Amino acid sequence: MSTWHMDDGMAAAYAAGELPATPAASVEAHLLACEQCRLLLAPRVPRARLDRVWDDIADTVDAPAPRPVERLLRAAGVREHTARLLGATVSLRLPWLAASAVALFFAALASGETNRWGLLTFLTLAPVVPVAGVAVAFGRDGDPAYEIGLAAPYSTFRLMLMRAAAVVASSSALALAAGLTLPGGGWATAAWLLPSLALTSLTLALSSRYDPRRCAIAVTVPWVAAVVGTNVREPDLAMFGAAGQAGYLAVTVVSVVLLVVRRREFS
Amino acid sequence: MSEHETWQDARLLEAVADGDRRALEVLYARHAPWLLLRLTRRCADPALVDEAVQDTFVAVWRTARSWKGRGEVAAWIWGIGVRRLLDHLRRRPAAVLPAHEQVMVSAEEQVLLGIEYGELGRALDRLSPELRAVVQATVLDGLTTREAGRLLGIPVGTVKTRMMRARALLREELA
Numbered sequence: 011m012s013t014w015h016m017d018d019g020m021a022a023a024y025a026a027g028e029l030p031a032t033p034a035a036s037v038e039a040h041l042l043a044c045e046q047c048r049l050l051l052a053p054r055v056p057r058a059r060l061d062r063v064w065d066d067i068a069d070t071v072d073a074p075a076p077r078p079v080e081r082l083l084r085a086a087g088v089r090e091h092t093a094r095l096l097g098a099t100v101s102l103r104l105p106w107l108a109a110s111a112v113a114l115f116f117a118a119l120a121s122g123e124t125n126r127w128g129l130l131t132f133l134t135l136a137p138v139v140p141v142a143g144v145a146v147a148f149g150r151d152g153d154p155a156y157e158i159g160l161a162a163p164y165s166t167f168r169l170m171l172m173r174a175a176a177v178v179a180s181s182s183a184l185a186l187a188a189g190l191t192l193p194g195g196g197w198a199t200a201a202w203l204l205p206s207l208a209l210t211s212l213t214l215a216l217s218s219r220y221d222p223r224r225c226a227i228a229v230t231v232p233w234v235a236a237v238v239g240t241n242v243r244e245p246d247l248a249m250f251g252a253a254g255q256a257g258y259l260a261v262t263v264v265s266v267v268l269l270v271v272r273r274r275e276f277s
Numbered sequence: 278m279s280e281h282e283t284w285q286d287a288r289l290l291e292a293v294a295d296g297d298r299r300a301l302e303v304l305y306a307r308h309a310p311w312l313l314l315r316l317t318r319r320c321a322d323p324a325l326v327d328e329a330v331q332d333t334f335v336a337v338w339r340t341a342r343s344w345k346g347r348g349e350v351a352a353w354i355w356g357i358g359v360r361r362l363l364d365h366l367r368r369r370p371a372a373v374l375p376a377h378e379q380v381m382v383s384a385e386e387q388v389l390l391g392i393e394y395g396e397l398g399r400a401l402d403r404l405s406p407e408l409r410a411v412v413q414a415t416v417l418d419g420l421t422t423r424e425a426g427r428l429l430g431i432p433v434g435t436v437k438t439r440m441m442r443a444r445a446l447l448r449e450e451l452a
Contacts, residue, residue: 025314031409032398034318035417041311042352045286052310060309063327067305067334071298 014040016047025054078104092172095164098155099173101143102180110139110181114188121192132192133250134237136185136202138230141209143177145226148217167273170214178210201250204258209233211265218268218275286350294341305334308351312358319418319428320362329362336361352419359418363427400450408443411436 016024016037023029024037041048076084080097084090100106117135121128147153148170182203189199209229216225240249248254281289281303292300309330316326336357344353401409414425415436426436 027318032402035413038315038417041315042349042355045307045351048307048311048351051314052306055310055313059323059327060306060313063309063313063331064302064305066331067301067338070331070335071301071338 015044016040016050018050021047021050021054025051095155095169096173096176098153099148099176100146100154101177102147102173106143106146107180107184110143111184111188114139114184115191118188118191129192130237130241130247132188133202133205133247134234136189137206137209137233139185140178140181140206141213141226141230143181144174144210144213145222147173147177148222170217174210174214178207182206201247201255204255204262205233205250208258208261208265211262211269215265215268215272218272287346290337290341290344290350293338294344301334301338304337304350308354309334311351312354315355316358316362319359320366325362325365328365329358332361332364333358356419359420359428360424363420363424367427397447397451400447403450404443404446408439408446411439412443415440 014036020029020033020037024034029037037047041051076093077097079102080093083093083096088096096102113135114132117128117132121130121132148156148166185202185206186199189202192199213222213225213229216228220228237249279299281292281297281299284292284300284303286304286307289300289304293304312333313326313330316329317323320326320329333354337354340357344350401412404412410429411425414420414428415422418425418428420428422436422440423433426433429436
């Protein structure tokens, strides 16, 4: 450690940018190793300027780190507030997505083992996953930002549609990926799609009056009962045939119309 | 007043790595003033300097873990700071011209090392401002040839030839 140090005059000249070349270089080399001389410079910078820069640092440091889903959405060009609202959705978080993926892949695996019964399991489960996801995506219990959402100048209906769309898209992508692993593939990889849309839109339409979780249960229970009922004697995929699919399409259309008509009920 | 203020820089940095925000505040109070003044001598635009200082301490907060625990914390902070300043100079093409002009002027005033009136000091003073600026950016500021070129607004090849010429001249002077 050297015994060379700045004096006040030198510190003032350096801070003002008036110190000649060679001594300034000396000061800079020395500053890196000498705390005493660094502190000598502290009062030479206006307090207000340091405080202003610190405030900006504090803002950045204190901001919560965005969740993975939010970062992904931002990267895809979604605006910040929209990404934040979508990212707060329980059923778009990684644990939920992981759980859905595991359930779907096991169902797909089962269909490889036991043929028709297994395929039935997959086709029954795939439409239920987005219904569950939508049920916890909004409403008093499922939405961590529910109170904030009520107070914010943002259409609840729009928020609900946006989240539902994101949930349906993500769980459909998972179901499609699981479906592609099905042995034989063919029509079964997509036969769940219309039932899934029908159940989800029906849940949303009912949610205009009742709690979304109850609606999800009210829709899921008859669905599972119907599948079990029509297949209890021997596995029969009639519910997923052409007539069935037309029925699901009709339910979807009616539910969407109902949803649009009753949209004011949501706010 | 808290116990943080009695801690050494290295200990503060360890605390920052563990998410201690108060430790960052103390580090800022200690290191922001000299960093700001030294960066001002490289770039005369106060807005750019403020942003570089801000980015530096955000980077300290995020990368405190990567500090190896050896050497001066101040030197580590300077290494981040001067590169953040370069980032800002590069990102703002509109501001580059005046900023670089200023950088050249202020950088020209700079010379290497702590021997004020010795032989080396005189030898350095005799270098042309262009050669001195290159010696200063590479030796004193610890920049690579590419980074020095960016700071001074000259091509990499020019940095290399000027550095070679400066070395030859100094050898001659000191022989």
